[in-house]
């Protein structure tokens with residue numbers, strides 16, 4: 619191609635680019651906390667834009683330090699969607715100071731959201747056994763369990779909430795947000811139906827998880843973890859809690875113990891040491907799944923697959 623032809627091709631491309639930019643110029647800039655929320659918001663914004671994620675993939679949101687680029691995402695945001703201080707107590711002040719004028723939505727507070735209380739102790743006891751808390755360490759972990767994204771009904775509800783909030787900021791695209799949310803809900807329903815089928819044969823799987831992050835998934839799909847090595851805030855377990863989990867395993871009542879890529883494996887190795895119990899990986903944040911609109915239903919399916927895989 620001659621230099622002139624090349625120039626005019628470039629000019630044409632620039633023209634197309636600038637008109638595309640004009641069409642999305644009013645689309646709000648959005649910041650989100652974790653990948654599941656990024657996915658839900660990306661689904662609502664599909665075709666118009668995508669939100670910036672603050673907590674990088676593979677890191678635990680329970681304890682985190684903002685990098686400058688992540689802080690900048692907050693500064694530039696017109697809207698911030700995040701789970702809330704129950705998951706990220708460190709993020710609340712950053713949002714207040716860095717994004718004082720942004721529309722801020724705490725998803726656990728969206729009306730209609732299913733919010734469960736933290737479970738107590740290392741061993742999750744059935745209701746009829748309550749009162750026997752002898753292997754409980756006495757720490758008070760009371761409060762809301764923040765892992766609500768693992769309930770697909772919450773995911774669907776939040777799609778609506780995101781679409782409503784973005785429509786207020788960007789009324790011209792309200793129809794797009796609503797249509798995307800509606801399509802996203804159908805995709806989640808399809809994933810949930812598949813999961814229900816896949817999990818039916820393993821309804822009695824006896825498993826222990828690394829941290830107490832799965833009760834929304836368990837409640838929605840009729841499973842029940844026997845216990846967790848670490849509490850729902852992912853704090854390091856004390857010796858009494860480790861011993862309680864080893865007790866569950868020694869009793870021979872456990873099929874698998876799940877570790878998580880976001881956390882140190884050593885606690886899992888400690889509790890299964892000298893036993894035959896199977897160790898596997900489960901990931902409530904889908905660190906191996908490509909981010910974007912399709913991430914959220916893929917995450918639900920991956921959690922289901924991880925449970926099914928361990929049952930084999």
Ligand SMILES: [Zn+2]
Pocket residue numbers: 680765829830831850851852
């Ligand atoms: Zn967690």
